[in-house]
Amino acid sequence: MRFKGKAWVVGDEIDTDQIYHGQYLPLTDPSEMAKHALEFVPGKEGFVAQVKDGDILVTGKNFGCGSSREHAVLCLKHAGVACIVAESFSRIFYRNAVNLGYPVLECPGITAVVAEGDEIEVDTDTGEVKDLVTGKGATGVPLSDVESRISRAGGLLEFIKTEQP
Amino acid sequence: MAGKTVIEKILSRAAGRDVQPLDRVWVDVDLAVVRDFGGPNVVLEYEQHFGDARPSDPSRIAMTFDYQAPAKVTKVAENQGICRKFAKKHGVESLYDVNRGIGQHVLLEDGRIHPGQVVIGTDSHMNLLGAVNCFATGCGTTDVVAAWKTGRLWFKCPPTLKVVVTGKYKYPTGAKDLTLFLINKLGTDLPNYRAVEFSGEAIDDLDLAGRLTLASLMTEINAKIAFFPPSPRVDAWLEGRLGRRVEPLEPDPDAAYRAKLGYSVDGLRPLVALPHYPTNVLPAGAAGVAGKRITSAFIGSCTNGRLEDFRAGAEALTRAGGKVHPDVMLTVVPSTAEVALAMLEEGLYDAYMRAGAMVTNPGCSLCTIGHHGVLAPGDVLVSTSNRNFEGKLGRGAEIYLASPATAAASAARGVITDPSTM
Numbered sequence: 315m316r317f318k319g320k321a322w323v324v325g326d327e328i329d330t331d332q333i334y335h336g337q338y339l340p341l342t343d344p345s346e347m348a349k350h351a352l353e354f355v356p357g358k359e360g361f362v363a364q365v366k367d368g369d370i371l372v373t374g375k376n377f378g379c380g381s382s383r384e385h386a387v388l389c390l391k392h393a394g395v396a397c398i399v400a401e402s403f404s405r406i407f408y409r410n411a412v413n414l415g416y417p418v419l420e421c422p423g424i425t426a427v428v429a430e431g432d433e434i435e436v437d438t439d440t441g442e443v444k445d446l447v448t449g450k451g452a453t454g455v456p457l458s459d460v461e462s463r464i465s466r467a468g469g470l471l472e473f474i475k476t477e478q479p
Numbered sequence: 480m481a482g483k484t485v486i487e488k489i490l491s492r493a494a495g496r497d498v499q500p501l502d503r504v505w506v507d508v509d510l511a512v513v514r515d516f517g518g519p520n521v522v523l524e525y526e527q528h529f530g531d532a533r534p535s536d537p538s539r540i541a542m543t544f545d546y547q548a549p550a551k552v553t554k555v556a557e558n559q560g561i562c563r564k565f566a567k568k569h570g571v572e573s574l575y576d577v578n579r580g581i582g583q584h585v586l587l588e589d590g591r592i593h594p595g596q597v598v599i600g601t602d603s604h605m606n607l608l609g610a611v612n613c614f615a616t617g618c619g620t621t622d623v624v625a626a627w628k629t630g631r632l633w634f635k636c637p638p639t640l641k642v643v644v645t646g647k648y649k650y651p652t653g654a655k656d657l658t659l660f661l662i663n664k665l666g667t668d669l670p671n672y673r674a675v676e677f678s679g680e681a682i683d684d685l686d687l688a689g690r691l692t693l694a695s696l697m698t699e700i701n702a703k704i705a706f707f708p709p710s711p712r713v714d715a716w717l718e719g720r721l722g723r724r725v726e727p728l729e730p731d732p733d734a735a736y737r738a739k740l741g742y743s744v745d746g747l748r749p750l751v752a753l754p755h756y757p758t759n760v761l762p763a764g765a766a767g768v769a770g771k772r773i774t775s776a777f778i779g780s781c782t783n784g785r786l787e788d789f790r791a792g793a794e795a796l797t798r799a800g801g802k803v804h805p806d807v808m809l810t811v812v813p814s815t816a817e818v819a820l821a822m823l824e825e826g827l828y829d830a831y832m833r834a835g836a837m838v839t840n841p842g843c844s845l846c847t848i849g850h851h852g853v854l855a856p857g858d859v860l861v862s863t864s865n866r867n868f869e870g871k872l873g874r875g876a877e878i879y880l881a882s883p884a885t886a887a888a889s890a891a892r893g894v895i896t897d898p899s900t901m
Contacts, residue, residue, distance in 0.1 A: 327667075327756060327868075329866070329868040329871075331848075331866075331868055331870060331871045332868065332869065332870060335848065335870070336847045336848040336871070337848045339516040339517075339546065339847075340516070340519075340547075340552065340554040340555045340558055341554070342519050342520050342523055342558070354869075354870040354874070356869065376667055376701070379667070379699075379701065380603065380698075380866060380868065381602075381603045381617070382517075382601060382602060382603040382617035382618055382619055383516075383517065383601075383619070384517075384520070384619030384620040384621060385520075387619070402671075404701060405671070405672050405701060405703070406603060406617060406618075406619070409618075409619070409622070410619035410621070410622075413619060413621040413622055413625075414619075414621060458503075459503060460503035460633060460635075461503075464633070469621065470621050470622065470625050470633075471524075471528050471621060471624060471625060471628075474625050474628065474629055475528075
């Protein structure tokens, strides 16, 4: 899939409490969860008020480390973030995104290429990312085999409805 | 063909075919667990996709309520009710309600966990059950819904790291100090998506509580699961719970490892993890650490919530004078009702309460912001839990991770204190 949008950039080791704080774990409605996306990331307290549908999140290493809470993916998805490109993902966050059919791309070197606020293009099938302001690019690692089929089906639950695992 | 590591054996059995590292396979799930966090989300998503359809096997579902035990806000009370209603509707009998304690510990005590199982749960510290060679892992809502519906789930088989730890512990240094030492050394890159097999005399010397401590911090270094060698006392305890013999689960002698690392605990001192990462580790006695004023201390969590942990804490508290410092709040939280009863019988409740600590009912408590002990800006907490990320228990506060002995000594002195100096 291809995306084009404004880049938001966060640093390394952003954990799930910063993405989606533990005090909001009781919420079950994703549109309510969206109101608290990145609330505890230092410097991004205003994110929810400013993010627009189609914006893209670019992150440093180990994004989404910590809890297995799927709320962390859902809040970003429902806040309008079209996809996430990371230097690296924490494995549970990555898996949750795949299971939800939500586009994620692991792309080492990405933070050297993208500046916050720049319009960027992302192709999750080829792994290509390009900063349209600077012209700089990087190539990430697309989803492999099983993950790709799950994501393309629209997520794990859609996948198990159509395939016999 | 090379022999198999523990994770390769478990997944091969569960998949019904030979599994190699990095293979993606579908396996039978032995137990799919939800908490009162994540649980309501699973129920609602399940019903949204599958309506009234019966789960594939209700006997392989468990619910454990420990996030807010009991509920302090209406939404959580409603969430717990959503879970109870689903359990009743579909004949899920394994419901451990708000009076029981932390999920993994309760299941372990109740004889539901054994070597070789595949277990999932809506909590990233499910993997502490690797202490008894169960492959348990934290999953998001969707994974659990899929497992409830089909009884199966997909996994990528992690490659295995072999970590050998030699040497002898010097009192009061123990499992939590070993853990902080190892996670600092290993970091978050090398163990990323790896199974870790621990061995060596310093691992053999760990009791079940110590194994649980070490296994519980694998999540913080991105490792999938940790496994341990057979141990007469751990196996005997487990057999008592299961009511039958435990089949040991060991790697083949010719198993292939992605890397082999060796460490020693000789000379290991009490350690702390400084704000704001668990791997940011220094000695408790280090300059800039020792003597730092604290406002709060916590002994408990799935990492250090066993009877042995509370004994160690009480002993250190006694050595430090037997009273909590007037400027410090000490919260003590048993992992389970069983542990709480044992503490009562041993006089540990007495010891902590007479010292001025608060002893609460079992649960996750202030390991997460769900229940007791929110921090204000400027607060400094010494905690026996497993995470200290910025803002976790409140903005502007600092969390140091430590052993029960270090937390207790610090609570008594009012400053971060190396318990070996008392």
